């Protein structure tokens with residue numbers, strides 16, 4: 001059930017929101033969409049869901065255009081959360097579950113399990129409007145997954161959540177993947193994507209600036225980070241050829257180097273100069289890659 005976006009363009013009048021986007025999202029993958037406000041993430045999701053028609057290009061899921069016929073196989077957490085504030089959690093979920101072909105008792109047993117898991121079983125008979133924003137988001141997540149979809153689309157699932165709830169939701173997303181669900185999600189936060197995704201796409205003004213597997217993107221970038229914490233002045237390291245960025249920190253410095261060989265030179269240069277508490281070679285962060293590719297800081 002690979003999801004394929006083949007040269008997708010979406011124009012609103014003369015404005016191009018998504019521009020020639022081609023991607024393959026493998027089955028059972030967690031795929032991350034990153035991009036600033038207005039980059040085209042939600043528009044792309046709406047096209048995948050069949051809620052918007054691409055101006056050009058084609059989207060296929062297992063060879064067919066995804067759409068209304070697949071509603072029992074697809075789960076969606078929209079960015080503009082769509083719960084009915086006056087309904088109780090139970091009535092809301094029964095309604096939404098039945099829309100997706102579930103029986104009432106099936107909904108209730110799944111709902112009990114999810115509420116237990118999210119540590120809010122006491123809210124089952126509360127109206128949605130009585131819940132905090134974070135708890136409403138958990139209910140919205142449950143409504144997206146209760147029918148065990150094969151494809152799950154989450155638009156900014158972690159926004160507005162405290163760190164404990166972010167962790168809870170991340171674990172739920174990972175469990176959905178273990179159960180065989182393909183998950184596509186968007187975020188403004190690089191670290192969420194780095195932590196969860198095997199594949200990703202960074203959109204800028206509707207165009208993919210970076211896409212592919214996270215490992216490969218990092219490998220292709222080549223540059224790495226070196227952390228040096230030492231009890232002597234390390235400022236001289238910035239003059240070593242191949243050091244592309246130097247940042248002083250209270251314990252020493254953090255450098256970006258052109259390749260691993262430069263880190264060996266740095267290691268030789270600091271040997272014998274005094275006490276080195278930390279010497280570490282790290283993969284570049286997605287933010288490093290974004291800055292290099294787009295020429296601006298993302299966050």
Ligand SMILES: Nc1ncnc2c1ncn2[C@@H]1O[C@H](COP(=O)(O)OP(=O)(O)OP(=O)(O)O)[C@@H](O)[C@H]1O
Nearest residue numbers: 012015017035036037038039040041042043044079
């Ligand atoms: N129905 C519409 N009519 C006209 N323009 C639209 C419409 N929907 C989206 N746009 C425009 O398309 C661009 C992309 O919007 P989209 O919501 O896809 O971005 P996004 O990456 O999801 O942003 P955010 O992170 O803010 O949610 C924006 O400039 C937006 O104003």
